[in-house]
Amino acid sequence: MVTRFDVMQLWGNDGAGWEFVEVKGASGGLLLMWDMTMFKLSNCYKGGRWLCVDGVMIKNNFRCAFCLVYGEHDRESKLVVWEELSFLSGLCQVPLCFMGDFNEIVQVEERRGSTSLPRSAVEFKSWINDMELMDLALPDRQFTWYRGQSCSRIDRVLGPRPFRSLDAWFTHERFLRMVKEELRCLGEMQLMDKLKALTLPLGRWHRKHFGNLDRRINNFEEEIRKVDDLVSNGVYDGTTEARRKALVSACKVWYVRKEIHWKQMSRSRHAKEMDKNTRYFHNLASARRRTNRIDALRIHGRLVWNPSRIKIAIREFYKELYHQEKSPNIGFRERLVR
Incomplete structure (x- = not known):
């Protein structure tokens, strides 16, 4: 249980708002604090592994x-959490920033000694792309988790992409150069204003360099x-060969x-359809998890709540149900059948 005294000890004064998710078993709890002079809370949503506050930046x-x-x-539990976060994004319907310990890397270089993802x-990584999130850079360190010789970057901040971009643009060698030149020409404007101003030059560049792919x-x-x-x-020489390879x-x-x-x-269309049905899918998934969960089981006439004992009892039941019985050896005596 988190109290105002605990928050004051961490924050340093009484100016913080907070919400928390309690510790459950071996899972650590979550505490999210904010400056009440800058952020006004409207709604709060909680899951077993996440905590979300929805509100207004006062300024x-x-x-x-x-x-x-x-x-x-x-892996299976991670997929459940990412599914819940997808539903949460559709529920909030506002720019949503995800932050914390995701316990996962997205690049090989983010885990020391790793050679593949x-x-x-x-x-x-696919979920980040589907959600159209940007993985914010970590400028002061390469890793965020250490244990002995093991090091990984599993803590990160994922924010909405500042403007819609096409992934294919980044395969063109002139794209980033064009963006830098356009931003330089915009001078000392605010970042969001600069991004809005990029819309027209990006459209022109797209039509010139990516128009009609077919x-x-x-x-x-x-x-x-x-x-x-x-x-x-019969016309074949080194020039012809080089031209064909280039083409x-x-x-x-x-x-x-x-x-x-x-x-x-295709991802964008899927995401839009998912957002339209967010509440339906959220309720469906929650109901499915509630239906499939076994909280207690009567074993030999006694009600048992311990999850480990319930798992053992279920495993033993089906092991006994589907075990292969030994068949008796049957033989035929001579002249039994005429």
């Missing part, structure tokens, strides 16, 4: 939400066919960009 009357997360350890990390791919394929016709007619390489790049583009579009 500019900006509606937003903050969610503190304490990630699960096994585990399946749960790939799924977490036509671009068809043009490259047509040029490749022309080179192949020359080779068929094939460029065509592959545009195929990849097209795949990235449509994959992102």
Whole structure:
């Protein structure tokens, strides 16, 4: 139980608002505090591994939400938490910032000695993209968790992307250079105003460099066919070979960009449909978990609440139910059948 005295000891004065999730078993509790002169609380949502406050930034009357997360350890439990956070985002319907210990990496470099991403990390990275979140940089350190020689970056802050961008843009060598030049020309404007001002130049750049992907791919394929016709007619030298390799390489790049583009579009449509049905899916998932959970079980006439004993009893029951019985050996005597 967290008291005002505990919060004052941590905050240093009586100016903090707070909400908390109590400790349950081996799971650590959550405590989220904020400056009441800057943030006014409207709603609070709580889960077993997360705590969310929804309210208004007082200075500019900006509606937003903050969610503190304490990630699960096994993959299946992580998937449940990420599903709940997706529902939460649709429930709040305001810019939502996720922060805390997610107990997962998103890059190989974020775990010392790692050479590949585990399946749960790939799924977490996909969830970040589906939610259109930005993983904010950690400038002062590489890792956030240490135990002996083991080091990982599992603590992070995930915020809404400041403006909608297409993932395929980042495959173009001129994209970041264009963005830097445009931001430089905007001078000393506020960041959000700069991002709004980028909308028009981004649209122009997109039409110039990414307009009609299919036509671009068809043009490259047509040029490749022309080179192949020359080779068929006996025209073949080092220049022809180099040109064909360059055309094939460029065509592959545009195929990849097209795949990235449509994959992102499909995710966006799925996310919109999910947001429309957020309350329905949230209630459905909650009801399913309640229905599937066994809180108590009567064993040999005695009601048992201990989860470990319940698991053992269920396992033994089905083990006995489905075990293979030994069949008697049956033989036939001679001349038994005539």
